[in-house]
Amino acid sequence: MATIEEVKKLAALARIKIADEELEAFTREFDAILAYVGQLEKFDLPAGNAEMPPLRNVMREDGEPQTPRSFTEKIAAQFPAREGDALSVKQIISHD
Amino acid sequence: MTKRPNELTIEEVARALRAREFSVRELWDACAEAAQEKNPELNAYLELFEADDAAIAAAQKRIDENDSSLLCGIPLAIKDNILIEGKIASAASQMLSNYRATYDATVIQKLKAAGALFLGRTNMDEFALGGSTENSAFGPTRNPHDTSRVSGGTSGGSAAAVAAHLCIAALGTDTGGSVRNPASFCGVVGLKPTYGGVSRSGIIAAASSFDQVGPLAKTSEDARILYDAIHGHDPMDATSIPDGLYAPRAVGEKLRIGVLKTLVSKEGVDEDVRALFSATLEKLTTLGHTLVDIEIPEVDPALAAYYIINFAEVSTNLARFDGIRYGRAVRGDTLLDDYVRSRSEGFGPETRRRILLGTYVLSSGYIDAYYRKADTARGVLRQAFEKAFDTCDVIATPTMPTPAFKMGEKSDPLAMYLEDIFTVTANLTGMPAISVSMGSVEREGSKLPVGMHFTAPHQAENVLCALGAAVEKA
Numbered sequence: 001m002a003t004i005e006e007v008k009k010l011a012a013l014a015r016i017k018i019a020d021e022e023l024e025a026f027t028r029e030f031d032a033i034l035a036y037v038g039q040l041e042k043f044d045l046p047a048g049n050a051e052m053p054p055l056r057n058v059m060r061e062d063g064e065p066q067t068p069r070s071f072t073e074k075i076a077a078q079f080p081a082r083e084g085d086a087l088s089v090k091q092i093i094s095h096d
Numbered sequence: 097m098t099k100r101p102n103e104l105t106i107e108e109v110a111r112a113l114r115a116r117e118f119s120v121r122e123l124w125d126a127c128a129e130a131a132q133e134k135n136p137e138l139n140a141y142l143e144l145f146e147a148d149d150a151a152i153a154a155a156q157k158r159i160d161e162n163d164s165s166l167l168c169g170i171p172l173a174i175k176d177n178i179l180i181e182g183k184i185a186s187a188a189s190q191m192l193s194n195y196r197a198t199y200d201a202t203v204i205q206k207l208k209a210a211g212a213l214f215l216g217r218t219n220m221d222e223f224a225l226g227g228s229t230e231n232s233a234f235g236p237t238r239n240p241h242d243t244s245r246v247s248g249g250t251s252g253g254s255a256a257a258v259a260a261h262l263c264i265a266a267l268g269t270d271t272g273g274s275v276r277n278p279a280s281f282c283g284v285v286g287l288k289p290t291y292g293g294v295s296r297s298g299i300i301a302a303a304s305s306f307d308q309v310g311p312l313a314k315t316s317e318d319a320r321i322l323y324d325a326i327h328g329h330d331p332m333d334a335t336s337i338p339d340g341l342y343a344p345r346a347v348g349e350k351l352r353i354g355v356l357k358t359l360v361s362k363e364g365v366d367e368d369v370r371a372l373f374s375a376t377l378e379k380l381t382t383l384g385h386t387l388v389d390i391e392i393p394e395v396d397p398a399l400a401a402y403y404i405i406n407f408a409e410v411s412t413n414l415a416r417f418d419g420i421r422y423g424r425a426v427r428g429d430t431l432l433d434d435y436v437r438s439r440s441e442g443f444g445p446e447t448r449r450r451i452l453l454g455t456y457v458l459s460s461g462y463i464d465a466y467y468r469k470a471d472t473a474r475g476v477l478r479q480a481f482e483k484a485f486d487t488c489d490v491i492a493t494p495t496m497p498t499p500a501f502k503m504g505e506k507s508d509p510l511a512m513y514l515e516d517i518f519t520v521t522a523n524l525t526g527m528p529a530i531s532v533s534m535g536s537v538e539r540e541g542s543k544l545p546v547g548m549h550f551t552a553p554h555q556a557e558n559v560l561c562a563l564g565a566a567v568e569k570a
Contacts, residue, residue, distance in 0.1 A: 039397070
């Protein structure tokens with residue numbers, strides 16, 4: 001059973017705010033869904049494979065580089081705030 | 097009465113264009129006019145594009161020179177989570193309502209090379225999370241067969257546009273049934289290709305181990321034409337696969353159709369849908385196909401496993417939307433406020449719900465009970481399907497347990513999830529599946545289409561399209 005406090009904590013972790021007036025209904029639906037997917041416990045499944053699957057490199061080989069700056073303006077045009085070609089963000093490290 | 101150009105199939109249009117019965121411009125205008133006329137009622141398109149004169153002229157020139165590309169000059173509708181350079185791609189979310197694609201998705205590059213034209217971007221459930229297109233931030237898409245009902249989802253806009261002849265064919269994406277579900281509700285054909293069969297470079301991700309791009313079309317043959325044009329290995333998508341990765345299985349002209357009797361007789365499956373399913377199978381036997389009763393008890397935990405993995409992957413994929421680099425950017429006092437306000441205002445209710453559920457099932461105390469167990473169930477299911485294909489060539493169920501429901505009828509999120517019982521297995525196993533209309537049932541004076549669903553082994557899309565064509569003729 002998820003409590004309202006737990007839902008608030010999950011929301012904080014996910015950087016989302018659930019409005020106070022929505023919390024009760026949200027938690028109720030959340031619980032119903034968890035109860036449904038939690039049925040998985042009833043099923044007799046083989047013990048999960050604790051080993052990770054073998055790693056393989058999924059990256060493509062370097063090559064055919066883009067022409068420098070061919071996407072710069074298109075991408076920078078999406079920035080909420082920019083200084084030249086740079087993305088402008090809040091200062092997070094104080095100089096004090 | 098002769099059909100208008102927008103009412104034709106890809107095959108018919110390709111022939112008519114070459115017979116000079118109408119020009120590419122006339123075809124475009126017929127589709128665009130139909131879309132402008134009907135869209136205010138249906139809300140199938142979020143945006144109708146201006147005619148691209150250069151592309152229309154280029155397509156006409158290719159046809160005049162007897163180019164063999166069947167898609168040349170064909171106006172298509174494209175789901176709003178597929179990037180077309182320079183156009184908005186919002187995934188029907190406030191989060192991306194101002195986002196303009198910086199490049200073409202690989203499927204769009206391929207369609208442009210084939211000479212296809214793009215009429216507009218179609219409505220969907222926000223970030224492809226839902227099953228009715230009611231979760232769109234820009235209002236639901238209505239079903240052309242009964243506008244008080246949903247179009248299905250998440251590719252509801254694409255399916256409704258095809259069904260109402262507001263385009264010749266369309267692209268959607270399918271994570272748990274999002275191409276096949278609206279195909280069933282709107283009475284068109286929807287194909288979910290083998291996982292990795294079609295590149296996802298330039299597709300806005302929902303749940304990455306399930307997502308596939310698929311065609312929505314008026315016939316199975318049209319679906320095959322579109323699939324042929326968009327599939328193939330792509331170095332830009334690490335999960336994409338080459339043709340022939342899976343060893344082909346020998347399939348005769350006459351197919352062995354496996355029927356999941358126990359699953360189809362479950363509570364919650366509409367009686368009329370079940371009757372139509374049996375009648376359609378019966379017709380297929382008169383064409384020489386044989387029916388094989390099969391049992392796959394591993395299907396029972398499939399829906400729970402599917403949703404756990406979906407929540408986990410959705411919450412991970414949507415973590416990238418933070419209001420910093422692009423998309424909705426709301427500013428508060430601190431950096432944390434910027435994140436929280438952008439995400440809380442940008443994401444709709446179902447998206448927020450799935451992000452939180454994903455955060456829960458992936459949290460350290462619960463990951464073994466939920467995510468790892470779901471992953472195990474998925475592996476077991478895939479093996480069971482592979483084994484089932486020793487005794488049959490395809491597996492049949494209805495696509496959806498019910499015909500299209502009323503707007504707002506499934507306001508409980510869990511009730512909406514339960515509609516996906518027949519479609520999620522193909523996403524869990526990575527196998528291809530098709531929905532093709534098997535007729536209609538009557539509800540309150542409306543004739544509502546209902547889909548037949550076939551799954552085949554990996555990379556056997558040709559078998560599905562051929563069988564789909566047989567259902568259309570049966």
